[in-house]
Amino acid sequence: MNRKEDLLPFPFPSRDGLGPLPEFAELRRHTPVVKVRLPSGDTAWLVTRHADVRRVLADPRFSRSRATRGEGPRINRTTTLPDSILAADPPDHSRLRKLIAPALTGRRAEAMRSSIALLTDDLLMKLARQPSPRDLVAHFTRPLPLAVICDLLGTPRVDGERLDAWNEALRSVTARSDAEVTAAVEEMTDYLIGLIAAKRADPAQDMLSALIAARDEGDQLSEGELISFCIVLLAGGYGTTSNRLAGLVHLLLEQPERYALLCREPALIPSAVEELLRYAQATLGANLRVATEDTVLGGVKIKEGEAVIAPTSSANHDEHIYPEPDLLDLTRAAPSHLAFGHGAHFCAGAQLARVQIQEALTGLTRHFPSLHAAARPDWTSGLTTRAPRTLPVGW
Amino acid sequence: MTERIELDRALCIGSGLCAATAPGHFALDADRRSRLREDAGAPDERVEDAAAVCPVEAITINAPAV
Numbered sequence: 091m092n093r094k095e096d097l098l099p100f101p102f103p104s105r106d107g108l109g110p111l112p113e114f115a116e117l118r119r120h121t122p123v124v125k126v127r128l129p130s131g132d133t134a135w136l137v138t139r140h141a142d143v144r145r146v147l148a149d150p151r152f153s154r155s156r157a158t159r160g161e162g163p164r165i166n167r168t169t170t171l172p173d174s175i176l177a178a179d180p181p182d183h184s185r186l187r188k189l190i191a192p193a194l195t196g197r198r199a200e201a202m203r204s205s206i207a208l209l210t211d212d213l214l215m216k217l218a219r220q221p222s223p224r225d226l227v228a229h230f231t232r233p234l235p236l237a238v239i240c241d242l243l244g245t246p247r248v249d250g251e252r253l254d255a256w257n258e259a260l261r262s263v264t265a266r267s268d269a270e271v272t273a274a275v276e277e278m279t280d281y282l283i284g285l286i287a288a289k290r291a292d293p294a295q296d297m298l299s300a301l302i303a304a305r306d307e308g309d310q311l312s313e314g315e316l317i318s319f320c321i322v323l324l325a326g327g328y329g330t331t332s333n334r335l336a337g338l339v340h341l342l343l344e345q346p347e348r349y350a351l352l353c354r355e356p357a358l359i360p361s362a363v364e365e366l367l368r369y370a371q372a373t374l375g376a377n378l379r380v381a382t383e384d385t386v387l388g389g390v391k392i393k394e395g396e397a398v399i400a401p402t403s404s405a406n407h408d409e410h411i412y413p414e415p416d417l418l419d420l421t422r423a424a425p426s427h428l429a430f431g432h433g434a435h436f437c438a439g440a441q442l443a444r445v446q447i448q449e450a451l452t453g454l455t456r457h458f459p460s461l462h463a464a465a466r467p468d469w470t471s472g473l474t475t476r477a478p479r480t481l482p483v484g485w
Numbered sequence: 486m487t488e489r490i491e492l493d494r495a496l497c498i499g500s501g502l503c504a505a506t507a508p509g510h511f512a513l514d515a516d517r518r519s520r521l522r523e524d525a526g527a528p529d530e531r532v533e534d535a536a537a538v539c540p541v542e543a544i545t546i547n548a549p550a551v
């Protein structure tokens with residue numbers, strides 16, 4: 091048996107940038123299923139190959155509910171949002187997912203494209219009137235997804251600065267104490283209670299009204315689930331999307347010929363977005379899953395009750411699936427990456443995120459064909475997600 | 486007469502949602518698209534859930550022809 095000190099600590103140390111972690115590559119090659127120690131002190135099986143990651147994410151025998159409720163292995167000692175959609179298993183998960191799925195289909199995302207393009211033009215025209223250089227995060231990559239998610243939910247364009255602080259606390263596994271994370275969730279909850287009360291009094295044709303109706307009329311979700319839903323939607327719709335967008339623009343500007351290629355051939359943008367999402371190792375961890383029965387994974391026996399961690403960042407660089415995985419090739423026709431997850435929890439906002447990122451890059455390349463990095467970005471540090479905190483650009 | 490499950494593989498983006506939601510009916514192929522399992526029975530509530538959550542509306546359940 092492994093003694094405590096022999097186990098590899100996970101997550102691996104973060105480094106600035108979005109490039110591939112050498113630890114993942116090494117494990118994929120030699121020990122694709124390995125026992126690691128989590129910040130809580132508990133152990134988990136870390137899987138790094140594409141096939142195993144996909145299996146863990148889609149196989150109902152690896153449970154999110156078991157990883158968030160009752161006793162069992164955990165990443166941190168406190169579990170945030172135990173009643174959110176991300177902590178539920180089918181069929182209970184389906185009850186929650188069905189409430190938001192109709193508003194987030196590919197068809198609905200396409201219907202939002204022209205208004206997203208208008209928002210993009212508006213933000214970029216304002217930016218163009220400012221002196222160069224400017225921070226693209228503050229002026230573009232944050233305000234765009236913030237406006238889109240607020241419009242979708244039907245809330246006023248909520249206070250981005252406060253959301254940033256909360257999002258950062260929610261994302262941090264290693265940088266903050268459990269108490270700080272709990273405090274952020276409590277503050278965010280108070281804020282959302284106010285927002286929900288206002289919407290209850292004045293419902294409209296939007297996602298928040300639909301969720302409130304499901305709560306009040308259909309009794310399809312609890313008050314706690316309603317709040318957790320809002321937090322997940324804001325964290326995903328705003329935090330994750332703005333982080334990814336900034337990261338993707340950074341990758342394009344890091345090697346100016348990448349950006350120049352998209353300016354010359356805008357038709358490449360949709361597939362380039364997929365390759366950028368594949369390449370960027372923005373998340374260094376993953377939500378834990380717990381095995382509900384004994385099983386074998388990549389030739390290793392996993393016992394009932396043991397935790398498994400399946401990072402998509404590693405799967406997206408599996409050399410069995412992507413030749414020369416560490417090469418960012420915007421013309422690569424890459425088979426579907428796992429940046430939006432897989433299985434029951436496949437990102438509910440994936441199609442909307444795609445439309446936003448495509449329109450953002452279309453607008454940027456059109457308005458600012460000479461965009462370039464004006465200084466090194468500042469990176470979020472010590473978190474399990476990596477993103478530029480600032481992106482100084484000139485034009 | 487039973488209802489029929491229709492799966493539009495051309496639309497499928499391989500999210501894996503249906504396979505995780507209704508594992509008795511859907512599985513992913515090597516090409517990462519969903520397919521109906523050969524041993525799939527008549528559509529049940531799980532299949533209705535899968536149809537409702539598919540992000541590209543690739544799954545439909547058709548009433549039997551009269």
Ligand code: HEM
Binds near residue numbers: 334335432437440
């Ligand atoms: C580039 C942007 C985005 C990326 C990379 C991303 C990534 C992800 C990933 C990897 C998951 C699965 C987590 C897991 O399995 O544990 C997820 C879930 C989720 N995302 Fe996103 N997301 C993005 C944008 C969005 C947007 C725009 C929204 C909302 C409109 C959103 C809402 C959600 C929700 C509600 C879930 C939970 C789904 C469930 O549990 O069934 N995301 N996202």
Ligand code: SF4
Binds near residue numbers: 504539
């Ligand atoms: S839920 Fe829809 S998109 Fe996802 S795998 Fe099934 S059919 Fe394909």
